[in-house]
Amino acid sequence: MRWTIKPKHAQEAIDHLSDALKVEDLIAQLLLQRGITDYEGAKAFFRPELSHLHDPFLMKGMGKAVERIQQAMANEENILVYGDYDVDGTTSVALMSSFLMETYPNVATYIPDRYLEGYGISFQGIDFAADNDISLIIALDCGIKAIDQIKYAKEKGIDVIVCDHHRPGGILPDAVAILDPKQDDCAYPYKELCGCGVGLKLIQALGSKQGKTIDDLLLYLDLVATAIAADIVPITGENRVLAYYGLLVINENPRTGIKALIDQTKKRELTITDVVFIIAPRINAAGRMKHGQHAVTLLTETNFAQAKQFASEIELFNTERRSLDQEITQEALIQIQQNQEEDKFTSVVYNENWHKGVIGIVASRLTETYYRPTLVFTKSGDKLTASARSIKGFDIYNALEGCSDCLEQFGGHMYAAGLTLLEEQYEAFKAQFEKVVSETIDPQLLQPEISVDAKIGMHQITPKLMRILKQFAPFGPGNMMPIFMAEGLKDTGYARCVGEGGKHLKCSVYQSGSNPIGGIGFNLGNKIDKVKGVQSFDAVFSLDENEWKGTVSPQLKLRDIR
Template identity: 50%
Template sequence: MIEKRWIHYPEFNPEQQQVVSELTESLKVSPSLATLLVQRGILDFDQSKQFFRPDLTLLHDPFLMKDMDLAVERLARAIASGEKILVYGDYDVDGTTSVALFYGFLKKTYPNLDYYIPDRYEEGYGVSWQSIDWAYENGFTLIVTLDCGVKSVDKVTAALERGIDFIICDHHRPGDELPPAVAVLDPKRDDCPYPYKELTGCGVGFKLLQAFCINQNIDTQTLFDNLDLLVVSIAADIVPITGENRILAYYGLQRINAAPRTGIKALIQIAGITGSLDITNVVFGLSPRINAAGRIKHAKEAVRLLLSEFEDEAFEFAQEINKHNSERRTFDTSITEQALFMIENDDWFIDAKSTVLYKEDWHKGVIGIVASRCIEKYHRPTIILTQSHGKAAGSARSVPGFDVYEAIEECADLLEQYGGHTFAAGLTLPLDNIEAFKTRFNDIVSSRILPDQLVPMINIDMLLELDVITPKFYNILRQMGPFGPGNMTPVFESRNVTLSGRPTTMKEKHIKFDVKQNNSAVFTAVGFGLGHFYPDLASGRPFSICYSLEENNFRDKKTLQLSLKDIKLH
């Protein structure tokens, strides 16, 4: 087991300490809570008000985005003249929620449109040649892409020659050349002045519809009713929950908890989620099931579920998708075991700073998940490859602080296709290039990665005495959500704590015990995957814990519980 590094937030300077004191006074909160706010860049009363009470009126003007005026003009013209519009989305959660939102919104008032999701295995990521043929044969003259398209220069060029225009809504890094679309909406364009750069693909599509509503004098509340879909994309795509994303996620969670659409309601039921949904519930409860449709069968099933308006039909769709998810789990477990066995039995990996594995019969739909599982154990940039249409197709995942996309980009001459983000990417290469790629990629990683990046770390917000934890403290803490990248759930460290009673293990992997610190109240602590600490804890010595706070609801009795991240023995 790799010992984790505990990284503490740097101590505040005198000016920051003064801001903490001012916030403590103006907000009437504890210094600990004020410190958490300052750590998140909240420095005065007005910023605190915006943080605790996000406001939809503070969303940016969508027309600040480069090409937005061109996109709205073309969409409005297509609708006015009755053109056939094709809504095109990627097969992951961001893509399918994008299509459900964009198509579902327009379909209420405009019938002459359809949607298209490429087959993960037959067509691959992005705009496919098959989709252009299909659009041409069926008389579509405008395609709106969502969560893809910014690198599809050759396909958009070919479509244009056949009389098909494109509006591209994407959030991935563009290449050196932009496609010849009517409009390329992408906040990550170098020449795009849009103030917020971290929207999801669904978020960019939402901004196009927001601009369209403004242009056409349509009440934007009818668009905000779709924020339940948008928050699912934000959670699933692991984008920062800051700025505009925070506002959208805040109201999206309100919507999903108060009045979820029929399809999402069915998905919540089938996932067995009780109580209020937060970002974590969405990431681990809803997202894998939506994703499973495209991984195991076809992502169109996910869109059908999200658009469904009848409860019986939606529940049937949700059950089918849940079966796909169970099948996905079986593949995931089996392939992960094979991958770990390969690493453990190949001497090449002893000194390697990366992992690149290939097996021709691995299921393409789960290799990204397997890459993440390998990182959980070995904590180094990982690429898992399988065979697809006579090529090696792969998914890459990274560790905090290391840009795996840039490392892959330096191997471009060995690749046929690649794309993605800092921490996750996809690639395709000839089978003959696998060994050369494995060596080159490892050389690049070895030359750049810092020793600390190869050790898993836990970021700790602050030291906390257990007697500070009260229901009032937790109630204010909870209002700092929604939590996620850029506003992570606060993690605390408490030192010199002792057991109150004996610890117990669950399934030999997990641990549960009661803990106190001096004369504090006794808290129950639960550590998933921390069962290996049992023998040492049973000795009765004092120890340190790092944890986040959560509310446990058992038989309608709510108690505060410590969700352990790690334990250090003195």
């Protein structure tokens, strides 16, 4: 691991913020790193308000979208709410359909089959709409590149409203309205909404025409927070407000389906991290293993007994998903080793029998192991399809753009993408992808980095610091949990390996003159020799709390040791 300490801000700026907020220099420094330079900025950060959300009509196309939906309702048209099969897509469909159905009955939902239709708006989905006399499709978390599909819909007399957050291509589809803050000429102030966030802006705009305020939409924010967490979008600006209030709803008054999922986990209070690792994988498992419509059914169910039944079914899908993901990851690792590709700049693996529903997870696992841009391919019909995952600081979407002559289609973000190609193009693409990455990546990025916010002494870890750090949450991209570095730590003699096979490291450490503080290092059991029986060592860690027999104490969550 590379330890990189963030440069310290000018003492003058630290003093100014420290005086304005009456906080220690350490807190002022952490806030400055997050772009907060004055009292008002700090107030907005620590006390997010729903009133901080932007006017939805600032988004290009919003007026047209609202007008077309109002026209559909006035004319008693049938509306189809269409979304992708992942968490962002299914939460978006649940949000939009349940909002519309509060006042209008002629609403159906549609999630494409991952295996038969693939990602995004499908021709089969448009045929379904035509066969059911649907004249308006609201597409969420997809559609920005569905040029041919939306043209086909128009030929069948079906209008489409696109609500997307992926990067647009050079040509836009001929939709009635396109809501996507990443359009070059969209003046919307915040560009990092997830698909469900764009959906929320649309219901916010529709609600304003019915006399509703954002406070009236509060109970939809559990869906938005779940999508923000799962889609790994920055938790800054508007997303921070939505995640903050969405977590409150999840913990205090979640919708029936989410409550049924939480009840299975026995967790008391969920953080964004819990949503990422507990709620999101279960919602995702429906689309991965069976069909995304199961997730929409759960998230829109209002009867708790029925929701519990749906949640139990989804739990089975998730168990099956975990087993497959482990099996395929092992096969992929063996393939990399057998082909002696450990020294390449990329990892590209393929097996026509791998389950399409878990190749994204497998790509993430391989990235953790070899730490390089990774693609995992499987066969889908007569084509190959892949999930792509990147490493910190490298734009995999741009790399795929550099290989577009080999691809049938692709789309996604800087760190995650999906693509399809013809089987005969696989070897050419693999070579070209390696070439593009090797020529454009900074080799230093291939060594995992721990970015350290600040050096601290053990004496600085006080109850007051812990209270303030808690208020930095919710954490995520753009506002990661602060990482600290301490030097000259000593073991109290308590250090030992714990967990299955001694995988984890448990210790108690101090600096000269400080009280000991407990520490836990997950998957750091192999580093016990750097702690036990040595004169001193350095560590990087985040801070959390350990509760034991009713006593709460600070704990170092160790990330690395040297």
